[in-house]
Amino acid sequence: MKTKRMLSLLLASTMMLTVSAGLAGCKKKTATVPSIAETKKSSTEAKKDDDQHIKLIFLEPETLDPNQAQDTYSNTALNAVQEGLARLKTVDGKDKIEPAGAKSWETSKDGLTWTFHLRDYKWSDGVPVTAQQYVDSFQRLLKKDNAFPYAYYAYEIKGAEAYNLGTGKVEDIGVVAKDDKTLVITLVRPTPYFDKKLTFKAFLPIRLDVIKKGGENWKTDITKQVYCGPYIIKEWVRNNSITFEKNPTYWDAANVYLKTVEMNDIKEFSTQAQLFETAQLDVTGSTQQYIKKWQEEAKAGKFQYAEGDVPTTWALGFNNEGGPSGLMKNKKIRMAMALSFDREDYINTLVNRFTPAYGWVPKPVQSGKEVYRDVSKEPLKELAAEYANKPEKLKALFKEGLKELGNTTTDLSKIKIKYITYAAGSDEKQKSEWWQQQFKKNLGIDLNVEVLGNLTLYSQAKKDMKYDAVMTGWGADFDDPIGFLDMFSTKGVNNMVRYANPEYSKISKELATEIDPAKRLKQYQKLEEMLIKDDIALAPIYYQDTRRFLQNYLKDFMYPTYGADYEWRWAYTSGRK
Incomplete structure (x- = not known):
């Protein structure tokens, strides 16, 4: 989201704008997008301020349980407070895998056996981090009864899939503690992208004793948590604020500079915007009315600024099980809705940024050595052009779908489609009204908008499928199209629209044993075609970008392309007035 990180990126689009579009600038084969560090060079040799602190926009985690986390806000918090095998560091505008909890590792010649050598580091209560705690994490992640959303991310590991599906034994999982500081992971097949998963938050070590003692509220109660990362959570006021404080017991505390990070x-x-312009906020994104102004001010040296594509796609998700209206299980109805809104108008009217999307895999993601989007046509683009500005044709398609469902309604103004959101600000209200206008204008149907009270209620409503349509998105957890496609092969939690197609699942499963890059690319393309064009499980809206503004005194603050929204483990301030 990405999790991803999952962006969960199953969050409202307004929230993404308020956190500098959520994710980081990315690389493409033909060009490198500059990181903030490149745009405004910084150095750890610079004189650091005595008072090291920064203020950011609130990113509230849904959970502090690493095995359960599936949204980028949770991943951002976990990235700050826990230390897994490896950590992503932005170097020269690119994500680099840095040894973290593991000081080193090696891989066997056949690519199947990975041996990790853990460094001597501790939890915040003084207990050493051990290899067995990683074993416990994988076993807990894969336990079928836990139904953790990212269990399938470990399926490359020997015995993992069988145990997760209830047909294997826990002792057959290929994750073994050779001793307290040696972890051995055995894969069932060579996996070209497995090293990219080492930073994944679901693979963090856990403390079973702490989880048991913490009880039902452990995952959201900071008084019941222990930490092994660079920060601890000092205070968390739900729906309001969260404060991180430097962890004095962190193994590399001498090179962690920020003492507090307040959101x-x-x-x-x-x-x-007002707070940022008066240096009371240190990092921000930008909406349309500020972008041009701030870009000019950045050129004049007032702020740091960088922009680029991120591996995130936003879409209108359809409840493939039918939804409250019962209508969304029909493909023609989903197709009519997918083709009846103007993506360019959405961008120009509401955000003045991003790129219209007619596919699901976003622009920066690579398939082998190729940038996927550069060599793969967008499945919905031709169809969208065929129906553009043709409301009567769209209405006819919608009525065909009604007829197939046995609905004799010919007056489309009687059709009510339920759309849910949770952000009540003026920006989100404008977006909801835009959707209503698009569907009324091109289909003649009514979109009933239900604004839920907070993120928790909204997330639960989505999990319970209490909607016909909803804004949804996905951010890459690692750099490969499989992260955007295999989630729809089963009815797991990450299959947010409950799409089901046996042929799709079959192809996805075949990918597990296919290592030829050219063949994998063709299978990826077929899956995307089925998902977006053949079955219209969801309707892509836009590929996300990032427009990042930071105060000049903030140095080495990073936006990893994959994983957490922010990385401040190496950040510091210098020259704050």
């Missing part, structure tokens, strides 16, 4: 909820972007 506060600021609902209106105009307020965020």
Whole structure:
């Protein structure tokens, strides 16, 4: 989201804008997008301020349980407070895998056996981190009864899939503690992208004793947590703020500079902008009315600024099980809705940024050595052009779908489609009204918008499938199209629209044993075609970008392309007035 990181990126689009579009600038084969560090060079040799602190926009985690986390906000928090085998560091605008909890590792010649050598580091209560705690994490992640959303991410490991499906034994999982500081992971097949998963939050070590003692509220109660990362959570006021404090017991505490990182909820972007312009907020994204102004000010040296594509796609998700209306299980109805809104108008009217999307895999993601989007046509593009500005043709398609469902309604104004959201700010209200206008204009149907009280209620409503349509998105957890496609092969939690197609699942399973890059690419393309064009499980809206503004005094603050939204483990301030 990415998790991803999952962006869960199953969050409202307004929230993404308020956190500098959520994710980091990315690389493409033909060009490298500059990181903030490149745009405004910084150095750990610079004189650091005595008072090391920063203020950011509130990113509230849904959970602090690493095995359960599936949204980028949770991953961002976990990235700050826990230390897994490896950590992503932005170097020269690119993600680099840095040894973290593991000081080194080696791989066997056949690519199947990975041996990790853990460094001597501890939890915040003084207990050493051991290889067995990693074993416990994998076993807990894969336990069928736990139904953790990212269990399938470990299926490359020997015995993992069988145990997760209830047909294998826990002792057959290929994750073994050779001794306290040696972890051995055995794969069932060579996996070209397995090293990219080493930073994945679901693979963090856990403390079973702490989880048991913490009870039902352990995953959201900071008084019941222990930490092995560079920070601890000092305070968390739900729906309002969260404060991170430097962890004095961290193995590399001498090279962690920020003493506190404070996040506060600021609902209106105009307020965020005012705080940023007066240096009371250190990092921000930008909405349309500020982008040009701030770009000019950045050129004049007032702020740091960088932009680029990120591996995230936003879409209108359809409840493939039918939804409250019962209509969304029909392909023609989904198709009519997918083709009846103007993506360019959405971008120009509401955000003045991003790229219209007619596919699901976003622009920066690579398939082998190729940038996937450069060599793969967008499945919905031709169909969208065929139906563009043709409301009567769209209405006819919608009515065909109604007829197939046995619905004799000919007056489309009687059709009610339920759309849910949770952000009540003016930006989100404008977006909801835009959707209503698009569907009324091109289909003649009514979109009933239900605004839920908070993120928790919204997330639960989505899990319970209490909607016909919803804004949804996905951010890459690692650099390969499989992260965007295999989630729809089963009815797992990450299959947010409950898409089901046996042929799709069959092809996805075949990918598990296919290592030829050219063949994998063709299978990826077929899966995307089925998902977006043949079955219209969801309707892509836009590929996300990032427009990042930071105060000049903030150095080495990073936006990893994959994983957490922010990485401040190496950040510091220098020259704050």
